[in-house]
Amino acid sequence: MFAADPGASIASIAAEAGVDRRTVYRRFASREDLLAAIYEARLTAIEKAIEDARLREAPVAVALHRYVENIIAVNRTWPVDLARMLADESVRARRDAAVREVDAFLERATDEGLLRPGLPEGWASALLPDLMHLVSRQRPELSPGRAADIVVDTLLHGLGAS
Numbered sequence: 001m002f003a004a005d006p007g008a009s010i011a012s013i014a015a016e017a018g019v020d021r022r023t024v025y026r027r028f029a030s031r032e033d034l035l036a037a038i039y040e041a042r043l044t045a046i047e048k049a050i051e052d053a054r055l056r057e058a059p060v061a062v063a064l065h066r067y068v069e070n071i072i073a074v075n076r077t078w079p080v081d082l083a084r085m086l087a088d089e090s091v092r093a094r095r096d097a098a099v100r101e102v103d104a105f106l107e108r109a110t111d112e113g114l115l116r117p118g119l120p121e122g123w124a125s126a127l128l129p130d131l132m133h134l135v136s137r138q139r140p141e142l143s144p145g146r147a148a149d150i151v152v153d154t155l156l157h158g159l160g161a162s
Contacts, residue, residue: 075136
């Protein structure tokens with residue numbers, strides 16, 4: 001619900017969930033506490049997705065597909081904007097650590113020849129999340145695996161016919 005309406009009230013969230021707002025308030029003292037719990041769950045899911053992809057150990061192509069598939073599933077399960085939560089320093093530190101892990105993996109992918117060298121610095125790091133976000137939102141009918149196939153193919157081969 002926060003993905004569609006970041007300003008959603010506790011009353012509207014409770015109504016959408018089919019519970020009384022007092023039920024929500026018993027678990028979360030405020031809207032901000034609810035948002036913090038959602039952000040925590042999303043960030044934990046991202047960290048688990050990265051760990052499960054085995055970015056440091058698995059063959060690069062396998063790790064890339066597994067990472068993309070996992071993150072697409074996270075995006076669909078927790079479709080909230082992380083930008084608002086980054087004001088919290090500990091959350092930002094965890095997110096930055098996840099970004100560094102993926103950046104190091106993308107460097108490994110370049111070193112091992114899966115990604116072409118000579119691209120502008122940070123290009124793959126910027127493009128990959130946008131591709132995952134796009135397929136997560138625009139193609140919900142695709143399974144995470146099939147969506148990952150499309151993202152990985154687009155990342156590795158672009159849209160050109162050659």
